Each structure stands twice: as C-alpha cells, then as structure tokens.
Amino acid sequence: MFKDLLLRFLEEDIGRGDITTEGVFRGERLRAVLRAKERGILAGGGFAEEVFKLLGDVKVLYRREEGQPFSEGEELLILEGSGDSILIGERTALNLLQRLSGIATLTRKFVKALEGTKIRLLDTRKTTPGMRYLEKYAVRVGGGLNHRFALYDMVLIKDNHKLLAGGIREAVRRVRERISPVYRIEVEVENLEELEEALSCGIDMVLLDNFNPDDVREAVRLSRGKALVEVSGNINLENIRDYAIDGVDFISSGSITHSARWLDMSMRVTTL
Amino acid sequence: MFKDLLLRFLEEDIGRGDITTEGVFRGERLRAVLRAKERGILAGGGFAEEVFKLLGDVKVLYRREEGQPFSEGEELLILEGSGDSILIGERTALNLLQRLSGIATLTRKFVKALEGTKIRLLDTRKTTPGMRYLEKYAVRVGGGLNHRFALYDMVLIKDNHKLLAGGIREAVRRVRERISPVYRIEVEVENLEELEEALSCGIDMVLLDNFNPDDVREAVRLSRGKALVEVSGNINLENIRDYAIDGVDFISSGSITHSARWLDMSMRVTTL
C-alpha cells in the first residue's frame, strides 16, 4: 500500500510535468548509477527502485542489499531504461534514500553501543509527518525495534493523561474499563514514587522518563518480574552506556529519527 | 489547501482512534501551553494551531508571531478547549513545529552570515518527501528565498541533461523549441568553459556547482549583465563568507532543509 505514498511523493515533485526533461528528452535510453558519497547503512533501496518503476520502462540491474554497510563511492543502485523516467525520478528517489539511510545509519550506531547487553533500542513517534511508515521501517533496517506505531495500537499513559485523570491509578482504571484488553498498557513515570504506584496497578511496561542512572538501577530492582522497563530522555551516543544497566529491557530515542542527518549520495547517467 | 495535508498527518498518528485518550478522557477541558526548550526562530505556528482546530472545540489564546526569535522556556502557543482534542493533537502539532522551526532557525543563521552583502539565500529540492510545501515555507520564514518549487516551474539544465543532449548548447536549443517561453532557464556549470558556453546561449541564470572562490570571482566577471549567478555545493556556515563574493546573486544550500535539527519543545496541560 506504500505505492500511494510514493505516487504522492512523485506528484509533489513532478506535478504537471518536468519541463527540463520534456524539453531535452528525445527518446534516449540511459544507464544510471546511484552511488554513496560517504559511508553508511543502506535503507530504502526498494522504495527508490519502486519510484523509477512507477515512472515506467526502467529495469534494475543491481541493488545493494538492504541493511548492509557501504563505503564511500560504492554503487547502491544501477538502472537501465527510458531516459525521461530516470531523470524525472532522480530527486524523489535520492531524497528517500538519503533520508532513510541516514536514519538506518544513526540507528546502527546506537544499536552498536548496546552490543553485549540484552537491551533493545526502540524508536518513538517523533517522525516527520507523513513519513512514519518509512522512517520506522528504516529504524528496523538499522537494527532497532519499533515502539508503538501510532495512537491506536498501544496504551501509553503520559504526564498529561495522569493530570487529566488525577493520578496513575485512576488513569489505568479508566483505561481498563473502556479499552480493549488486547492492548499493552505502559505508564511513563517521573520518579520512583510514581513507579511504585504504576507497578501496583499491574501494568505491562514502564517508561522511566529522565531518570539518572542510579534511579534507573533502583527502578529495575523494583520492576523485576512486574513490568518491562523502558528508559528514555535525552539519551545520546555519548551517554547511552551509562543507561545500559542490567535489567533494563529497552532504551528509546527520538533522535534516531528526528536528528538523523541525510547521507550524501548522487546519481550519474551514461547513454546506452 | 494545506488542510488536506494536515488531515493526512493527523490520520497517520490517530488512525481509528487514540486509545489512551479514549480510555482516560471524561469530558474534561484543558489549557495547554506549548513551550520552547531551547532558543530559535518560530515557524509553523499557524499549522500547529490548525492541527488542533481540525480536531475540534479548541480556542487559541496566544500564538507567538511567526518568524520571531524565542528564547529557552518561552511560550509559543496557548490553547484552551476539549481535553481530547488537545491530547490527541499534541504529537502531530509538535512534530510540525519542531521540524519547521528547526529549518527556520538554521536558515536564519545562513541569512545572518550573508548580512551586509546583496546576496540572497536560496533553498533546493532536497526536502523531505511529502513536506516540500511546508519546508519551503519555513525557509521563507527564516529569511531565505525559494528556488524552484518542483520540476514544473523552472528549467534547470543539469549534468545529466547535458549528457543526454550532448552539450549545453543543444540542451538549451531543445528546451527553447519545445517549452513555453514563460519559464526561466538556468544551467548548472562545472567550470569556466561550461560557463562561457552557457552564457553564449542567452540564458537567465547560471548555477556554479562546486566552484572555488577564485573561480567564482572569475565567473561573476564573465556573467555580469548576462545572467544571474547562483553559487552552490557544500557551502556551510563555516565557509559561506568565502563565497559571499560581490556580484554573486544567490547562494543555495540543501543543508538548510535536509540537515536542520528539530528544536526541542514540549506541551504541558492544566485542567480548567
């Protein structure tokens, strides 16, 4: 169903037509090579390929395997086909590939930083509007797991919900009364007192928000056997090992999506 | 017409419903304050406001003026209304505001770096797929000008088009034969020889791609009175002054969109 999404992206860039290519093109066939200009992890190769195929009459000769590291100068995608499809699709394909590979590459660094622990990396809902499906895909390619996809597939009681209900206990009670039992319930807690209240409600998962490492250690002790433990809040590549405490189940980070830098790539063509 | 876009963003995050809020909400009314957690330039306040209004029964009490600098801790948007609309819209509104303000803030830094010159900053088509309208808006808020919006509103002859046509002259000739005269023609050139060829075709604008400052100076001399001059290629805040050469009309940068970092912001609610 992502075809509709890709068509919308193409429509955004093409609209009623690429006037440069319409002017220049006289039926030539081209070979195009998309190449990395810096090292990273590839994500989105299949979507880039699909972008060209949607424009028509383009064949893929080679596509580097998704999730694999590449070095500077390496070929990522080689195409052959009608020159207009190749020139018209270039920017949309590159924008996708550069953004998604940027996310996968950054995610992989976080995942590497957790090697040797049992802790898994989770993403958040801090994704570019309209791109969540693709950006969460890139996180998985990079080795992370996805947290909930959206507001409809898990209960996550945060500060503002507690305030609305007048406390964790009442918030959980209200949810249990109305919401289907098929969803996990997670509660975001600010301190150890809130943690104890949350644990006493029999929930599935706790999110320790902005805890220091010592409090995380204590929280892990309290939660053992009662709930999965997620640690979050301004964790970066510098400090992640401080939070990689035995007994923590998940570390989540918004920065793997919202602060990922685009990787540099380019496309060159030759006539056939 | 951006309402459709915002509705699509809301649909992405909400889908069939926010199960946490549906569980917790019992008709409470809330006041919400969106606040900056670091300094920057505001962009997207009107879109954030619209996100909440689309969800219904929310009134805006205060909105900081678009394009104005704010400091850490400042209030950006104050709302009052039905608690469910406020909680459900939070993430979509913040994602927009954080991304767009990030772009405006970075753009402003580039624009500041050009102060005292007549050179204007331009963006590129290196925008997040599906977000171009909004991201180019943020560039304008930050003080930049937009380059072409898409493939349909200006002719820009780049490397691959030259290769297709067998040269700049033939590419320009083909475009003139087929494409409406209402569009400006720009040619991307790699060196001074290409520049001279392009200028001899009577085009409107040249894009000096990856020229060093000395060559830019020579290019400016050659182009005077013949074409507008745009300089591009790995220009950043460190080296931009080296390229801010008298006679250059525009400096364009992809990084103001693709490498802008999200600004940190948060929303807190109180019951009414």
Added chain:
Amino acid sequence: MFKDLLLRFLEEDIGRGDITTEGVFRGERLRAVLRAKERGILAGGGFAEEVFKLLGDVKVLYRREEGQPFSEGEELLILEGSGDSILIGERTALNLLQRLSGIATLTRKFVKALEGTKIRLLDTRKTTPGMRYLEKYAVRVGGGLNHRFALYDMVLIKDNHKLLAGGIREAVRRVRERISPVYRIEVEVENLEELEEALSCGIDMVLLDNFNPDDVREAVRLSRGKALVEVSGNINLENIRDYAIDGVDFISSGSITHSARWLDMSMRVTTL
C-alpha cells in the same frame, strides 16, 4: 474522521442527485420523526444525526440516548429542517441505525447472559467490509469489548501461522525476533497439548478454539497466572452459560456482528 465514511455512504445512495425529491421539492420545511417499530438498544444515533447535517440545514430537536433500551413505537430522533435534506438522507440514516442498533441489541443479549460472572464479551474481525469502525462501535454500545481492530494492533497466531512456522514455539520465536514488543501476543489453540506449548512460551493470551466445557475447565486451571483465557467457537445464546466457567476471562463471538438482524424502524414527516 468518520465524516468521510458517512459522505461515502451518502454518495452511494445519492450520486448525482435524488431525482424524486428534486422533482417534488419546492422549498418546504419538514419535521421528521424516526421511530422504532420493535424494541431494542439504540446505537448509531449520532451517525444518523450527522448524515442529515452533512446534507445541510437540518436541526436535531431530540435524540434518544445511545445505548439505552427503547420499546416499540418509541421516538429515536426528531429533526426539523429543509425538506430535501430530510428526504434525501432518510434511507442512509435508517440503514445505519437499523444495522448498528441490531448489533447493539444482540450484543446486549450476550452480555446479559454473562451477568453475574467476571467474563467479558469480545467481538471478532467478522464485520461487514468497510463497516468495521461502526460495527465495533455498536458492540461497545451494546456492552461488549472489542477484540483487536485489525491485523496491525495485536499478534494473534492462528492455525495457518503455526503451520507456516512449523509449530507454536517457532511461530512465537519468530514474532519476538521481528515484531515490536508493544503488542500483546495471543495464540489460538486446538487442544490441551497446544495450550501447554503456548503457555510455555510466555505469551499474553490464549484463544481456546472449539473446546468443550470440560476442556475449558482444564485449560483455565493450566493457564491460571500465566495467560488470559479467551473462549471461542460457535458459542450462541443457547450454550453460552455452559462456557461461562469461572476463570475464563473472555468469550468472543462473531455472530454478534455477522448474524445481527436489522431492527425495524421508520421515518415519518410532517410539514411545518
């Protein structure tokens, strides 16, 4: 977001125009009364109201409370407004109201049959294509809880998945490796051996498919403290008490949606 759905329903019945009403209507204003022709539980009153409002210039004078029982002949909705909106919306509003109230009414009977137990009634994905959001809403109005909404919000390992993976254990292992930990995992089991295998995998919920009451009793004993227990398979109003065994958490039934009969209702108008 259900407005799009209602607009699609109206479009289906109206298309390019109601030629009878266009022929007859000369600006008259009408009062309309929607009335039950048999007893039941009301569901969908708000949607029926919205149908008329979408057609324009109609005011609701009275709407019976959602989820309340009504008797034969009772008024459910009283409207006043432009005669064309009222006549054109009649069939779409009634079709919705009759279908949804039919589901709520049947659901209530199942819920009543479980009174005095701690067992909650769940629905299934056996809903009319395109109507799931509305039909699951009607189940809640009738007093049931919703099982997963769709394929994306809970893991439910059924026969065909076991066969694909070569067994329950391997199916669960594969899911854990790839799928976000925020989703509950339920396994459908055919017999007590499968149940024991499933329980040993540490899953959240088991679905006992077509178990006889004695096996349900044994299953409950085995599952205690390990997983929530759902009983399913050809349970109807006649035999539901046989399955209402202490320790069962949920009984689910497809028939509350797919076999609900429409309730009889009608609309009468008077001129103002």
Added chain:
Amino acid sequence: MFKDLLLRFLEEDIGRGDITTEGVFRGERLRAVLRAKERGILAGGGFAEEVFKLLGDVKVLYRREEGQPFSEGEELLILEGSGDSILIGERTALNLLQRLSGIATLTRKFVKALEGTKIRLLDTRKTTPGMRYLEKYAVRVGGGLNHRFALYDMVLIKDNHKLLAGGIREAVRRVRERISPVYRIEVEVENLEELEEALSCGIDMVLLDNFNPDDVREAVRLSRGKALVEVSGNINLENIRDYAIDGVDFISSGSITHSARWLDMSMRVTTL
C-alpha cells in the same frame, strides 16, 4: 471500478501491516483451500479471488462457478502463492464471500418460492452502507432482479413525497415538469383509492405497500394494462405464496439483503 472498493476493504483490515504474518513469514509458499462449512449458493468468488490478487503473487487453481449450489465441505476456491498474501487476505476474502453467498442463498429461496409463477423477485435499497454494489450483485446471482440502484436512477414517489406535494397527482405533476423523461415513475400506494389516483396519472409502476392478498387481487384488476404491479411489505418465505397472485409483476423484499445470515466458510493452508 470495484478494485477501489476492495482496496478500501483491505486497507481497513491491514492498515500499516499484518504484524502476525510479518513476524512469522519467511518466504514460504502456500496452497490454500476455501471450503464451505454449510450448503448454499456461491456469490462473490470473483471478488475473493481479486482480493488475493491485489495482495500479489497468488494464482487461482480452481474457482467454483458463481451462482451454483454447493454442499457442506465443498471446495470453493483453491489458491497457490506467496504465503503472506494468502494469510493477509484471508479474513477480507472470507468476509466478502460469506456475506455475499448468504445473500445469494436467501435470495434463491425466495426465487424458488415463486417458481411456477411469472412473478420476479426484486431487492430494495436496504443494503449495508458502502456495500450496495456488491449486495445487489449477490441478489442477481441468487436469481433476483435489482430494483433501482439508488436515488438517481428511477422516480419512486413514497409517502413523504406525497405529503410534501399534497397528494399523488401534484407529486407526479411536479416530477414531470422538472425531471428527465428517461426515468420510470413508480408510486407507492397505501390503499385502493391511492392506487386509482396513481393510475389516473399515467405512471409506469405501482408499489402496493402492505396490502392484504385480497386487496392485491383487486389492485391487479385495476392496474391491468396501465402499470406494472410491485407488492411489498413484510413478505417472508412463509407468506410469499399468499402474495404470488396472478397479475402481480414483482414482489420486493428488503430481508434478502438486510436479514441474510453469513454462510460459514473457512480457509486451510498447506505448504508447497
């Protein structure tokens, strides 16, 4: 054009992805058999087939002929292909097939009850919102004829229109003045006086609403050579023969769509 409809149905059930199948699936190919668990008339086989094809890489090995009776246990559809398409499409395909075959099966019973007469069975607009195209198709498969599809393709003057216009004669006059002559005009009448008024207007068809058999007989006598006669109102399989009076052209029934029970079917897979 029904592909859009089927895509919408799939989207409803799949959304951002089937997390169970995504977890379990490792590229296996499957054979799937859809089988009846009770006897009936098949309708919707082509739509079910299309559901799987839209998901991709599935071949149909056998499909039972549309409109043919099947017995308990019979194979209705046999597929081979990629395991994920088969598992993901199962519920949508079955929901369609069970609902549509249920309608065709009930329709056939009504049609059988009219055997030996010249009376044809008609449906109504009492169809599930969003499903009219498919449900009316199932009626035809079952041997019935369709009444008007929607408000735009026939004039049918009912009680509320008469009240609006102040009588049958005025209602017909208004329609003739404004509406294209290419549409048939039918008038719903409550008694013999109304029938005589309607017939005197030179209309095409009368709908005898809730007439008893004796009045139907008299109505037939009055209408002969003047208008087609349709009998309607709480006619069921028990009393339909009482209304199957010589000279009646059509008997219409809402229950063949709104009260049809889903037929029981299931899908089993084997690995290839």
Added chain:
Amino acid sequence: MFKDLLLRFLEEDIGRGDITTEGVFRGERLRAVLRAKERGILAGGGFAEEVFKLLGDVKVLYRREEGQPFSEGEELLILEGSGDSILIGERTALNLLQRLSGIATLTRKFVKALEGTKIRLLDTRKTTPGMRYLEKYAVRVGGGLNHRFALYDMVLIKDNHKLLAGGIREAVRRVRERISPVYRIEVEVENLEELEEALSCGIDMVLLDNFNPDDVREAVRLSRGKALVEVSGNINLENIRDYAIDGVDFISSGSITHSARWLDMSMRVTTL
C-alpha cells in the same frame, strides 16, 4: 457534493499558490464586480459564488437570478472580501460562468425555436469530460430537459448493440432478461423498418436517427400510443422547425453542449 468538483478546479489553477497575488497582496479588502460583455442567459452563478467562498472570507452582495437573460454590461455578481481570495478565484469562477452561461444561452435559442409546439428539447452525453453534472445543469437552466445522465440510468440500444446482438429484437430480449425493469428502454433506429421492429418489442421510446422530415412524419404515425418519439441527428437552429412535427415528443441535440461558445465576461475590483 459538487464542492469536491469545485475544489478540484481550484486546485488545477492554484496548485501550490498564486505567486502574483502572494507577491502583491498586503491584506487589502476589495469589492469585485463580475459583468457581462455581451447578452445571454445566466447559468452557474451559484457555482461562481461557491468558488470564492471556498477560498474564504468573501461575502456576496448581489447575484443575478439564475436562468434570467442579461444584457451587455450588466452586473452578474458583486462580492466583497479579502483581496487574495477574490484575485485567486477570478479565473476559475469566470471559466465556469462563461462556459455554463454559454450553454444555457444556446439552449434557450433552441427552446425558443420550439415554442408553440409540445416538443421538448433534450441534451446528450456529448459533454466535456469531467463537466457533465455542470453542463447538464446549464441545459436545464436554459430550458431543456436532460436525456439520460450516463450509461447507468437508462437503456439505449444503439447501432453497435444491435450488431452485437444480431438485431433489435434479440438486443431487447437480452436486456429484459438481465437488466432491472425499473429502467426505460429506448432504441435508436435508422429507418422505418427498424422502427417497426423496435415498436413490436414493446419498448418505451424510439430515437429516430438522421430521419428526413417526411420519414419523421411517418414514424410519428407508426409510433402513436406505442412509444415516445425522439428525433436526433444534425439538427441546428436553421433546420429545427422542419423537424418540429406534431407528435414528436423530443428533439435532442449534442450541439447545445459541445458547440456552445463561451460568453464574454470580466471582473473588475475596487479597493474598500
């Protein structure tokens, strides 16, 4: 439901924004007068009004009555409101008004030519793709009646259908077997032999295609009391009275839609 259509028209002309108005506009409010530059019949005033309202913050001060004749220089629509909405909507509103009034004006001439007879003017399906709803509306405004709207609301057996079925009789038989009896059946005939065959099938309406006036007279005699008679084929304002033969029910003409000339109109603004 025509709002979607108007939004699509606006989207076509505006896309990502009116760059001239965006450049010039500084919040000014304007009064705008749309005026006829030649005489005609007004059609589409309500749609033009809606175009401006969709753009927002525009009030209608005066709108000339639909279907009324206007003379050169007359005011058709007077608006007040935000200058950008008025300037941006101008072209779309005028294009609609000029096209639809052109159709209504030409239709009125045909209708006038039939004055004193009982013959009614019908349109055809020869409408601009995407504009049928609006163009057929303009025909009604001009005093014509609409023939069938599309392929779904009347049976019209033409040459190619006869050829497919091997004759009129078989074509009618096939239709009766499969198609709902609620639709009128019309047969297009090329000569008097075909007419006699068609009439013998008991159809509702005949279309005499390219008959000369004498044959029309004979056809009328044969059809009396058996079928409605429509005359068609290259009838224009010059020869229409030759075909306005007593007993003919309808004359249909494609030219009232496909050959209508746009009426000349313009919009002038003043600042408030």
Added chain:
Amino acid sequence: MFKDLLLRFLEEDIGRGDITTEGVFRGERLRAVLRAKERGILAGGGFAEEVFKLLGDVKVLYRREEGQPFSEGEELLILEGSGDSILIGERTALNLLQRLSGIATLTRKFVKALEGTKIRLLDTRKTTPGMRYLEKYAVRVGGGLNHRFALYDMVLIKDNHKLLAGGIREAVRRVRERISPVYRIEVEVENLEELEEALSCGIDMVLLDNFNPDDVREAVRLSRGKALVEVSGNINLENIRDYAIDGVDFISSGSITHSARWLDMSMRVTTL
C-alpha cells in the same frame, strides 16, 4: 499521472455500470474503427487509446499519428478486443478526441496565419475547468506554445493587481521582495504610458492588452531589447495578420481553447 484523470472521466460516464451493454453483451469480441466525419488535426489519440485499455482486454491495431491532418472519412483508431470494453469506452474516448482535435485544428489555423513571421502563438488559462492539462496539450499538438500553466508558475501582473498595489512599479517591487527569483515577471499594460512604466522596472515580458496595430508598432519599438512582447485581446483569424507586426514575440488567444468547435467523429464495430 493522467490515468487518474481518465479514470475519473470513465467513472463519470459509467458509474455503477453500463446497463445497456451489460444487458446485451454475451462475451463477443469486436473490431472497432473510429473515423473522422470531417477534416482536421488529430489530438488525443493516445488518451482515447488509454481509455479503452483502462477498461481492459483491448488491443490497438492502428493509431493515426498525433498532430497530423486527416481528411473526412479517414480512420483514426482501430481496436480489437472484448466487446464490452469497446462499447463502454466509446463515448468517453470520442468526447476526448473530438474536443482535443477541435482545439488542435483551430490552433493550427492560427499558427498557419502566422507563417512567415517569427511570432509564436500562445494559449491562455481560459480552459475548461478540469481539462487544462489536456487542452494545453492539444494546443501544443496544433503548433502553439503554452503560456503559463496556472497561477503558480509565472508572475503575471494584471489590472487588478496594479489597482491593489497602487501601480505597476509598486506591484513589481512587492513581487520582487517576496517571490522567488526563478519566475519570469510579465506585466499586462493598457497603453503606452503603462508600457513605459513597466519597462522601467526591468521586467521580462509585457502583455499589450487590446492595443491597436499602430500602438503595437510603437510598443515594439519601445520594448526592443528590454522585454519580450505579447499581444492579446480579441484577436481572431480575420484580424490576426494586422497584429503580426515585426518585433512582436507572441500573440495569445483564448479562443483557441474556449471557442474551439468539436470535430465530428464516430465509431463503428464489426464482430470478429
């Protein structure tokens, strides 16, 4: 991307189905010939072809080259395939072909009238709402060039913008301040004084609106080397040579789109 447009056109004519063809069709295969009934220039053959292909199972045997003149009776398109696709697509394909060829034919006459000059013919935005992409395509096929496509791809300062800004100079200044430099700026002028003001602003193109030939000559003299000159305003085939003055760059005409007459064409089928 025009497929969506064609699907919408088909949907308009077909809706829920062609009841005549559904009634008559029994699987026959047909050959169809679309033929001109008068001479002209072909435009839209590819779109007509696509219309049939979208309906399925139709092969094109011959298609006359786009932009070529044809004489009365000539074959334009020959198809073979499933009879229902051919009969159902006929009207939509013909409506497109007749309208677009009408535009190309009229455009060619204007272009011919300018032969021997360097003046190029331009179209305007006076196109049928929803058809701009296709109608502007037909203009190119006829030998004209397209003026701006819509409000977003060129700045054109007209009367109402001047009034808003209080003059040409201020309007140009405002545009330069806000709008991207990649767009050409054209100013519509009413007289020679306005022309001089416009030229003094350094714009790209002037539109001489309703100038008489003598004033055009003077305007050309003033504009030489400063701006491209476009002449517009009630220019028709009779007076176009009067305006074909040396130094004029473009003559634009709304009548080539809004006053083009449909060319007469028809489709005949034979069984295979």
